[in-house]
Amino acid sequence: MITELGADSFIMAFCCWICGFIFLCIGIWAYRSKKPIHFWAGSTVSPAEISDVSAYNKANAVLWTVYSIPYFVIGVLGFFVETTIAGILLVIVCVGGLPVLVFAYLRIYKKYHQ
Structure with missing residues (x-):
């Protein structure tokens, strides 16, 4: 059931899609x-630290691409459910996704670190 489309649905979708687009670009x-x-902000990874730079970068690409997907989905979902529900899901993805990102990155780094 599509909710009444108000400005809040469009603003929510736009914000979600901008965030998803940024993560997809990363x-x-x-x-x-x-x-x-x-x-990590302000840090660098030396090529000498990584055993296979191409595979390391591809693993990071998958990490960020997968993290972008819920933002696009929640943006669309905001047109079909109450904006409050979409907002709650967005907070869960943002807050819950951060430790998952850190854990996944640390596994990637450990796998490819020399």
Whole structure:
């Protein structure tokens, strides 16, 4: 059942899609990068630290691409359910996704670290 489409649905969708697009762009950048990408702000990863830079970057690309998907889905979902429900799901994805991202990145780093 489609809810009444108000400005709040469009604003919610737009914000979700912008966030999803940013994370997707990070994934594309990771996939295309020749140098090892970094996860932590202000840090760098030396090519000497990584055993297979291409595989390391592809794993990071998958990480960020998968993280972007819920943002696109919640943006669309906001048109079909109450904006409050979509907002709650967004908070769950944001807050719950951060430790998952950190854990997944640490596994990737450990796998490819020399």
